[in-house]
Amino acid sequence: MNRVINDPDRVTEDSLAGVLAAHPDLLAATEHPRVLRRADMGGTPRVGVVTGGGSGHEPAFLGYVGPGLCDAVAIGEVFASPTAKSFHAAFREADQGRGVACLYGNYAGDNMNVKMAVKLAAKDGIRVETVVANDDCASAPPDQPENRRGVAGEIMMWKAGGALSAEGADLEQVIAVSRKAIDSTRSIGIGLSACTIPANGKPNFTIEAGTMEVGIGHHGEHGIAVLPVAPAREMAAIMLEKILADMEFGGENVAVLVSGLGATPLMELYLLYGHVDEMLRARNITPTHRFVGNYFTSLEMMGVSLTLTRLDGELDRLLRAPARSIGLTVLGS
Amino acid sequence: MNRVINDPDRVTEDSLAGVLAAHPDLLAATEHPRVLRRADMGGTPRVGVVTGGGSGHEPAFLGYVGPGLCDAVAIGEVFASPTAKSFHAAFREADQGRGVACLYGNYAGDNMNVKMAVKLAAKDGIRVETVVANDDCASAPPDQPENRRGVAGEIMMWKAGGALSAEGADLEQVIAVSRKAIDSTRSIGIGLSACTIPANGKPNFTIEAGTMEVGIGHHGEHGIAVLPVAPAREMAAIMLEKILADMEFGGENVAVLVSGLGATPLMELYLLYGHVDEMLRARNITPTHRFVGNYFTSLEMMGVSLTLTRLDGELDRLLRAPARSIGLTVLGS
Amino acid sequence: MAGTISLGDAAPVTIEIARAVIEARDHLSEIDGATGDGDHGVNMAKGFRLVVERLDGKDFDIREGFATIGDTLLSDIGGSMGPLYGSFFTEMADALDGKTEIDPATLAAMLKAGEAAIVDLGEAKVGDKTLIDVLTPSRIAVEQAAGSGKDLSATLAALRDAAATGLESTRDLVAKRGRAARLGERSRGVLDAGAASCELILRTLANGLSERLS
């Protein structure tokens, strides 16, 4: 396995050391080795915003901790939920007396660990409310939202929730807007090659050369169809079709996020974005917020994901609000 | 070939359409289809800063156009120099009457095309001075600086030159500081897997599984040694050793840039950075500017590059200056 | 008495279970790779290696051993397995509170408590293609054996058989829980990874106790 690691079973801890060394101005270690928090929590007490998830999706999740985004993050092994203990410690770090919004993704492990952590926090007198992201519209049919996974659309949820917390809103409001953000968001990915969890040493799934896995999950979970690799133009159409069939997007403004899954060159992400932009405008949908890059990855998987968020005035305002983090910096306007 | 493209011979133009659609606030098209410029050139006439190079290195080169960085960029085919005509057009776009600093990398094609373009610009009455980056200390021995290539260290040159231009300095000063920046910079890469130029459809070189190409060039050019894949800790030591042997770094502050070559997961870049940081501090060298990410890539190559810049007070100030672009945003402090 | 085994005598079974999981690391990951994300063995082995480290050189009985497994998985192993198996072992240890030996009824109580914790957290049912397809029939088999007066040896044999049958039953099921669920029909035809680790744990437990029965 040709990778930049030491002991394959210790990539997560080894990587965290580098993150902390690189960003002392942004991120701080905590008593819990798998929890990071904002280096500077800001003056006035706010609603704490916490996220967490498995490693290997960088810059998610820790890359979205910072002013205007999340306050603390619980970090799991590669592709595995953080422990209940980690989520609990993150709640304690983020809590400023006004409660904590835990904004995470819908995976069995995360659900269980968050559930246990919320109970532990309650014993500390910390109120935690949760929003579980389920933006991946390829992961289950529309009538099973509870089986849908959270993917790159979580970034919209963190941005909206983090910005509203920064405005001084209370926990109910932060939870409500985070839920609105994720409910207004749909994502879908296309996988073009497998990835290798270092501890496994070999890919744990296969995508045949010349084929693409439409609707692939963020850990390589099988998608809704295996098709011959299509031109980027068609990939854009397939993804957009699925998203637009899943939710009403009528003539409004949207935020568009095209994320690479790891290995896809940035020039190809832009190439795809060009088609998405054109197709949206042809339907009278205007992409007013545009994100193209490696925002939410799956190790070195080749492929791309598309996320669309329907914007009302409030979401538009919150997406524009200033934010600073490894994964997303918004200057504000 | 499992990639996000349409016609493999048209990836560059197809991708540029997406870049322009995604960043209308930052980048503008020009009359020349292979030249982009800042959407807003700012008020007071400044020295124009131009770069250019082959595609496939995104966010380089176009990702470093913006306030505090470059003013215009000439864009070549994948891994090929832009034409003389493109460089010439970029000079015309960037010129504000105070001359143009062309800051590019040392490759045969770029040298020739820049040379021809400078002559064409002279006929227009535009004064162009050039600095050619040669930070890749694995690409030729120390006594052959003219044979050394420019790699990720170019970012330091653009940042310093762009910031000094923003301060209102004249062409000689911008050239001098850009040259100082690149002369104070050394880089080296390690390749872990090959990449495929879409128009070729297959990798044009090979790195055997279990081996690493130390000192690989940004287009897969062979390095100085093929070794068995080493732990990240040793990779850091090998790269640092080579850089520190090449230039005196004594007890000062440095800027450190760890860039992925394309496919290497961000968590592994941070993992490597942690070792570099530790090793530098052990030698009393303090990394005061730290960049970790996909800053200068080679399509979907697996691997990593390390860049060190020795800082004096001026370079330190210029690296801190505000800048905004696809590849690098500095808030200023 | 040949029909029971003291908690102290049973202690090494803790380590045997841990070693069995550590050895099955790649095998379990491979099964998970077919329908999930291929990390089941990695997660489990990492947890059980910590268990071995923590128990190394310590004096403990099986209750303390299982409590350590539970603690370690809950605190240090995330994913689904941390909470599910963590609670499972914690509850099995709690079921041994105040006991000095394991007899068929105690074994049934242990499995019942462990199973209840997993169902409470994970809400899986038999037929969902999860470890419950091994655990629930195993618990039932042990309850029936204990209830019908079978001795510990026969009860352990029933446990082993039910676990094996349960594991094999997952092959023809369509996943309803966990990452494999999104596969739908495509998940049919292969075993479930969690079911495989559960069968391994129960088999190693049964074998370990049997061995010490003579």
Add this chain to the structure above:
Amino acid sequence: MAGTISLGDAAPVTIEIARAVIEARDHLSEIDGATGDGDHGVNMAKGFRLVVERLDGKDFDIREGFATIGDTLLSDIGGSMGPLYGSFFTEMADALDGKTEIDPATLAAMLKAGEAAIVDLGEAKVGDKTLIDVLTPSRIAVEQAAGSGKDLSATLAALRDAAATGLESTRDLVAKRGRAARLGERSRGVLDAGAASCELILRTLANGLSERLS
């Protein structure tokens, strides 16, 4: 007169050169891949395809044809090949200014002008393992043939032979220019990509003119 060919009659050779390069696309890239970055055929083919498009349906002589190649490569093909081959064809076209036909002396003048432009820009010498290892001996062979009074047919044969020998000579050289230079000793043993395209261009030119001589 059998010893010359009119610029008009020679026109189709422009297209033959372009087609030969386009056909050799993958072959040239593969040679470049061994020591360079594997894009030589891609760059060249893209340029010459534009040439074919631009000349399609046009009425032109070989001077205009070569000027179009020169223009197209200079304006639309970057890399090293745009300026090098672009200047080469531009200068060859300029050498035909005021001429109506190609004779051995004119051919020598064309190659001399083209070679000078490439050396001026690229500063490569014979032995550096570049296209100069084909071009310089070819130019010398044509000059000698023309100087010693050989007819155009014999001069073209000399050109073809010298180009082939020059190409083969690059196999044993160590690259001193271009991307291959960083390989040092590791560049020995394979042909140079630019030398291969240069031999192809000169051979196609020689064959094309020969054919139209009868």
